[in-house]
Amino acid sequence: MKAITVTPRTSNSARLRDIPQPTLDDVPGGRGVLVKVLRVGLDGTDKEINAGEYGAPPPGSDFLILGHESFGVVEQVGPAVTEVAPGDHVVCMVRRPGDSIYDSIAMPDFTLDETYHEHGINLLHGFLTEAYVDEPRFLIRIPGELRRVGVLMEPTSVIEKGITQAFEIQRRMKVWRPERAAVLGAGTIGLLAAMALRLRGLDVSTFGLDEPPYLNSDLIEALGARYLSTKRVSLPDASKEFGPFDLIFEATGFSPLAFEAMGELGKNGVLVLSSVTGGSRTTEVKSDALNLGFVLGNKVMFGTVNANREHFEAGVRDLATCQAHYPGWLERLLTHPIHGLEKYEKAFEALGERGAIKVYVEVAPLE
Numbered sequence: 274m275k276a277i278t279v280t281p282r283t284s285n286s287a288r289l290r291d292i293p294q295p296t297l298d299d300v301p302g303g304r305g306v307l308v309k310v311l312r313v314g315l316d317g318t319d320k321e322i323n324a325g326e327y328g329a330p331p332p333g334s335d336f337l338i339l340g341h342e343s344f345g346v347v348e349q350v351g352p353a354v355t356e357v358a359p360g361d362h363v364v365c366m367v368r369r370p371g372d373s374i375y376d377s378i379a380m381p382d383f384t385l386d387e388t389y390h391e392h393g394i395n396l397l398h399g400f401l402t403e404a405y406v407d408e409p410r411f412l413i414r415i416p417g418e419l420r421r422v423g424v425l426m427e428p429t430s431v432i433e434k435g436i437t438q439a440f441e442i443q444r445r446m447k448v449w450r451p452e453r454a455a456v457l458g459a460g461t462i463g464l465l466a467a468m469a470l471r472l473r474g475l476d477v478s479t480f481g482l483d484e485p486p487y488l489n490s491d492l493i494e495a496l497g498a499r500y501l502s503t504k505r506v507s508l509p510d511a512s513k514e515f516g517p518f519d520l521i522f523e524a525t526g527f528s529p530l531a532f533e534a535m536g537e538l539g540k541n542g543v544l545v546l547s548s549v550t551g552g553s554r555t556t557e558v559k560s561d562a563l564n565l566g567f568v569l570g571n572k573v574m575f576g577t578v579n580a581n582r583e584h585f586e587a588g589v590r591d592l593a594t595c596q597a598h599y600p601g602w603l604e605r606l607l608t609h610p611i612h613g614l615e616k617y618e619k620a621f622e623a624l625g626e627r628g629a630i631k632v633y634v635e636v637a638p639l640e
């Protein structure tokens with residue numbers, strides 16, 4: 274069967290390759306689930322792996338199958354599988370448990386290990402192929418009604434973790450009722466975060482670079498949220514007008530904004546940092562004022578990465594609720610469908626295109 278593979282640490286090595294078909298026996302004890310891949314989303318991670326920046330093949334392999342944002346349908350199950358059945362739509366979780374105490378309680382997203390095992394990224398093959406076999410404990414069932422937007426599940430799980438954690442942390446306040454949120458960044462993650470916060474009833478201000486109107490600002494406004502271009506209004510001015518912000522979700526990929534956000538967080542507020550900034554940028558900050566604001570305002574800032582089953586399941590609920598409250602909204606995020614694995618080069622091109630929100634490969638048509 275076909276797969277898109279890379280030679281990790283080699284730039285521009287993506288290619289179409291023929292690989293052996295997986296079988297149910299790849300998982301012992303009759304617990305295998307054979308999943309036919311329908312759609313796979315791509316993002317900056319795939320681009321960086323294909324640029325040779327990071328990534329590693331599974332032990333014994335000299336290539337890595339790309340793709341971590343999966344969506345598929347169960348074709349066959351082993352005799353000892355009760356959790357899913359043929360015909361069920363599923364998404365596969367990305368990170369596998371390692372050795373730390375958090376891994377042993379199904380929270381590999383909090384692993385203390387230095388080495389991550391992640392599908393399509395590090396040491397485990399990904400999903401840009403026709404089928405895969407895995408254990409039921411790593412699969413999330415997706416209602417058939419969500420099949421058209423199921424490929425958004427993995428990025429949704431990432432924002433769900435950030436928001437779930439923020440609410441969990443804020444239980445320190447006993448009666449925390451957040452009213453106003455700021456989302457920094459209007460890309461896929463920023464859009465999904467704005468959606469999840471609107472579903473929780475918050476007044477949401479989303480900050481993006483581009484001036485409205487364009488698709489992303491339209492999408493923000495369709496949620497009843499506010500789109501603000503940082504070319505027209507600064508974060509401090511906006512927070513005077515639309516704040517104070519009880520929750521700020523940072524998803525711009527530009528680390529100086531994390532410090533700017535610290536200065537604009539409301540009293541008792543929580544700042545969620547989700548940008549993976551691999552560079553070496555430095556910035557000067559008003560450290561006394563920021564520190565004082567955090568101390569006198571009882572503020573919290575935390576980082577969030579990856580997601581575990583709880584967050585995927587919260588994502589399923591939010592995607593379903595979003596479909597009910599804002600019909601058609603999630604479909605509008607699927608801007609760049611690429612038909613067929615062999616068109617993978619087009620997918621990489623689309624990732625850099627203006628107006629691209631979710632780029633995904635349609636490996637097989639949805640039934």
Ligand SMILES: [Zn+2]
Nearest residue numbers: 316318342428
């Ligand atoms: Zn992703």
